[in-house]
Amino acid sequence: MSSIRFSFDDKTYQGNHGEPMAAALLRNGLLHITNSTYQGRPRGVMGLGVEEPNALVQLVTGTKESMRPATVIELAEGMAARSLTGVGSLPEDPDEARYDKTNRYVDMLVIGAGLAGLKAADEALRAGREVLLIDDQPGPGGHLRHLGQDLPSPLQDLFKHTNLTYLRRCTATGLYDQNYVVAIERRNEHLGNAAPANRARIRVWHIRAGQVVLATGAFQRPLLFANNDRPGIMLSHAAATYVALYGVKIFRTAVVVTVDNQGYRDALRLHQSGVKVESVYDARPAANGPGVDAAKAAGIPVRFRSTVLDTASNAEGLLQRVTIQYLDTKETFQTDADLLAVSGGWTPVADLATHIGIKPKWSAEHAAFLVNHATETLRTVGMLAGDFGGDDDPAVFFGPTLDAEQARSAFIDLQRDSTLHDLRRAVGAGLSSIEHIKRYTTIGTAHDQGKTSGMLTIGALCQLNAAKEDGKPGLSPADVGTLSFRPPYVPIPFAALAGRERGPLSDPIRVTALHQWHVEQGAVFEDVGQWKRPWYFPRPGEKMEDAVIRECLAAREGVAVMDASTLGKIDIQGPDAAVFLDRIYTNMFSTLPEGQCRYGLMCKADGIVFDDGVTTRLGKNHFLMTTTTGGAARVLAWLEEWLQTEWPELKVYCTSVTEHIATIALVGPKSRQLLQELVTGIDLSKEAFPFMHSRETTVDGLPVRIARISFSGELAFEINVTWGYAHYIWERLWTIGRAYDLTAYGTETMHVLRAEKGYVIIGQDTDGTQTPHDLNMSWIVSKKKEFIGKRSFQLPWLQAAGRQQLVGLLPDNGNDIIPEGAYITSLNAVPDESGKTPHIGFVTSAYYSPVLKRSFALALVAGGLSRMGETVNLPIVRKVLSATICDAVFIDKENLRRD
């Protein structure tokens, strides 16, 4: 090991490359590392790994990740960290590190590279299977690593096998159905400044395995006693490992308290490393086994039926004295110690198994919840399956009986500062389920998710419900049951889950063939689904309102042009296409002549409006459907669902062509004149080319399709051209258009123009509860044919009076632009008993109309179609506006302008 320098809380220390930061802090004498979150009590390192509840740090070099246990950070040159009191903070600067993700399909996944996991991997490799072995430690061996021992020689060869992939520093965070496992591999942190910048800091593995072997091992657990949280009180296996393996020489006198033989093994390691072990205090009446014999042979005193009751600290808050209690006589005495090593038994790591609903079973023999599972797809081995591999012989004992005062300092969850007192209060409040107690006390809800506190909670509940002298049996852990764990097993940085899908890559961006032109013209964009659409085209010095007024007036008085390519387009072909559309749309399409267009509305089976758009009949068996920009995918899915699952006899084929056909809307009284200069060979006059007709022609030899479709009420033409030629046609249009003062407009102007005509936008002017009748569109509902949703119109609740219907609203003050979503109340409305004024509807769209020279709105109002002329209130923040209900068509009710 090479010596390195690192900094902690702005002071520089010496450490060894690759050792846990916790080991280096201890070796440098830092017992008091932080203060607890709520009570501010001094705390130090307690554990050896991710179970650590106290020693949380924030890295301040490299990626400034928060809430990292010092027990799992591998030291590297130049590393710096700061202590945390249980509350992390996000760094201000962006995380420049790389994160990536990968998928892996494998015969067998072994989780845990301790002895049990290695044996399982070895067997499978010998049987010719492909194995992925993942483990959260820097190297294989599990507990052997803590003992500083090498792998048994037969297992060392395992790593030469070409069928084995071994991922170190890789933690399985979740086990899901059908053996899907998510794991995070930390690839960079241990390299410190030497980490290559192009290497992913964390890689997220998505693994699907034929068989999963859970060899997740176990955590040692603490005991419950008064003042059990002082720096200097540690899990015995952790204490012995820091002292014996990492050369921590700060402890003089240790007291070892145990319920199993592990305490003796750890006492011996401490003793052999030069720590005076005052005594082992064992809750059991006797102990046998090699570990016990070895400790005794080394001269370590042993006292049975005794345990720790309380502790005292010195002026610095560090452990100084331990109160021991004899369990039978209740006699107590005190002894000095600067290390209290606690062995409360083992808690197998059952988290992953419980993720998929497996319930661990209590084994009194092991004093632990075990998961014994062996199916073709999932197997548990090692400590999780009850193979403790030694002579542990644990007692079911969680700590001495504590009085009310002692309970206040007996910490169950050190990170949450939750005590036995809190738990008793929860039980006193009538809670009995461990899941409820968890939520009431917050035990097990910190970053460590109850890795040490879970079993203490169960133990404390058993103590509270102990067997009574009258013979009434007490609760055992089997009766209490375990907490259910949820993924992730350890915290995962969001950056790792996001991977490279950040910033512009966080969601696909869809742009039209004309996007670059819009950018060059200074368009302000809005997101419509994944599409980038020009919102408006401000000229220098213009605000949005100015630009929109100018664009609207150009469309109403001159000529304006919009890129409408984002419209959803579905090519529908087949001998039954017309029959199919008759069933999909509320209105008739089989009667539509070739070369003509028709506006259509579609409902779901429940009669609720779902989408709309214009469909053109290109041939006898060939239609081109357009959908709303946001509805393209779901409409295609809807068509496919009916074709595949209800009407397989229909010969119809649907293809998405949204990105194949660019659509340019040319709008305004001068549009015909302008277009006539672009396209030659067809007569654009209203007699030769009537409204809702479609013509195919060419521009400079390029095929284009022109349709007389208007979403503004103005004379308008849609130019449809293959995506790749759109830019050419667009530029040609502009070359001619300069003489006409051609104006580009965006979605805001489109919305104003369509709202002035009362054209509804499904999803904006509807909220998923409107029928065509509610939208005053009964004219589009055919009585002659069956279609999806028709039967539902007869349902009484869809015919009831008082349904919300689409109407227009004219604010009494023409300068008031009502906020969209504003509630509408009647003039005579009075608050009900709860003080709320009942509303009769809400505003769906509201704009300023440059042609009306006033504001206007569309709204859904209860019974609105029979409330024409009624004045209503619109309570908004700190004032009440008023408006009059009117027809939703504000201009050109006679449809004279479109010709």
Next chain:
Amino acid sequence: MLYIPCPHCGLRNETEFHYGAEAGVAYPDPNTLSDSEWAEYLYVRANPKGWLSERWVHFAGCGRWFNLWRNTITHEIGPAYLPFTKQPKAPGSITGQEGSGK
């Protein structure tokens, strides 16, 4: 994440699929049903604790609808079958594993 056997593409991750509730509910003749029978068709689907044959569509793959037996408690996946073909029998429990219902 479920691992779903698309009859056309084989085993694929659940994220490639959309769910379509109970399978085998035919579109009824709307004109022969009472209002409450029609409402039953619109809004009511089986949701048993245990095996259920369901509709799924492989929207991010072949785009085809199919039916699939799935255990709503254990999330075990049973056989998949095409629409308008004979429904295979509900499978027995494969693992015998206790579900938590959570």
